[in-house]
Amino acid sequence: MDVEPFALERWFARFEHDADIMLAESGIRSLDAARFDRDPGELGYVIPTNGDPAFRETIGDRYDRPADEVLFTCGAQEANLLAFLALVGRGDHAVVVTPTYQSLVSLPAAFGEVTTVDLTPPEWDLDVEAVKEAIRPETGVVVLNNPNNPTGKYLDESTVEAVYDVAADAGAYLLCDEVYRLLAEAPLPPVASLGEFGVSTSSVTKSYGLAGLRFGWLAGPREVVDAAWNWKDYTTISPSQFGQHLARQAIESENDILAVNRELAAENRAITREWVERHDLSWFDPVGVNGFVTVPEGFDSGESFCRHVVEETGVVLAPGEAFGHPDRFRIGFGLATDELEAGLARVDALLARHG
Template structure:
């Protein structure tokens, strides 16, 4: 029997999310309805769903419209277009990542994973028998991992380097020059790269004209590069459960497609149709503009909160994505983040995610905040946190 560690962050959200009045642990850009999606489209004659279509399994590897729209987005900054055939749709990015590992990683393989990150990215390959080592990013370096440390981790049997860009939980980005260094290193050892890009392209605090602006891994010319993404985070449509895996290497796609037959058959026609509509040229620009503007506005609220509480709270301000990693301390000692989050929810209705419980024991005092929910929720939630800190913070236990 395969042994896999409990999925801490999902267990926390499953247990407490429905109790929250102010959900500022949510990692998706504020969700939207089909009506709202329809309204932001520039084509006012287009319908999201075709009511006359028969509900067969549909296109097994993903609808042509959806994969073509994704291929267009991946090809826009690339010297070589990405064929739509190099994309498979999945039930969310979580399935895309799992299928990648299941298809390509096993006993005897060595895997290196960017850290901290979403637990599935390192515990799933470990459960499949791979030896997994963590490439640590640290707050004192702006949550940017050191390329020399990555070089030192390489072994003769290193098969895969995993990155998460933009990063969950820190909101840091691996910039273009670092991505190129990773590719150069991987290429010299013939190592695959998997880039989880579910928070792309919510770049709220780095300008696209910046020379270091991070492209998708698929835009950088390395054949053994694979990216995963979804409609949940950047595109506000978690409810349709549509993700994808895309690679420059067709052999990688074919191996994943073989395994995918055992788990998926096909993704829902209805869900793929909604995703295709959202990523159509008539819709996607307005959708992303809405979400990036929301991220900028709410980040200002969070920034003011941190400044007002800088005697007990610190962070590395995120550059992209929807999450921030805040550390709370008293007289230099980290607070018990789990107890902090539990009391905060019980007494105010605000949900945070405790860092040491959900991202690694070394992150004592840290909480993950999801700040791209509706602005009213974020604003009111942070006010509740402020009141809680004023009344309750001195009595919180410190981390052991």
């Protein structure tokens, strides 16, 4: 089994440590641990290893599923890995809507075959018929990321339901990575609540600002969750005791946390939108905290532009090549507003020098 190098993570590994401002971060700014009770007691394994049953029941309620149809994981990244091991680990075929977070393409490609269906710019619309045509008899899963990373496109309810129907009609599961769902002002029903073929992954990383907890979950049909749990015995065994302890508190106070985070995202989106327009660039006005912006004139590609930015200003942006679009770059605007403004000002100065 071969897996493609994770282009975005390699880019971060190269530049992030020595940079001053991270304008490529894909989540909301991090919360301080001081706001939580930080004593989980004895730091043993979480028992049972799929997560605390009462907490799984709390998470399951939002998907109209019982506790046994929820598995706690080390972030959404592990949830997606386990889902793919369960659904395409036998060499099956997957249909993946792109552009998307690379692991949602590269992981199923490592285990089986992948057919991609592209969102159509500039609105990043999805042709449901194209998804239907891509499905084969051996297709095990159709994959969405909604709201989408990197474009910020939030496919509407009717489109998601239509994709679910074409997947279910073919006996395939619809897996949706929904880590940005709760940053939307009006979140759609999660895919795991749509029926027996719906699978959702999420975490407290992107919407809550708790990336360091490495706490996420998988919700879906019992047979998928059980198969994923079987694989988890060989990965992290149990979720983090500390992560579960703090994540439970975050969920209990999520209305307050999400209200503040949505307000921050809206304010920063407006600032970034003005910056994009001022430089005659274009993007699709995003849901979440990521924008996929056209490369300014005078630069050969997204990677060329982002390299100039980080080497000359100490600001990290994400090249569009990491998402299959060398004519764009991803900007993350979920950080603190003053830091966002400082980073944009540095890029302003670079564009003035290169203009």
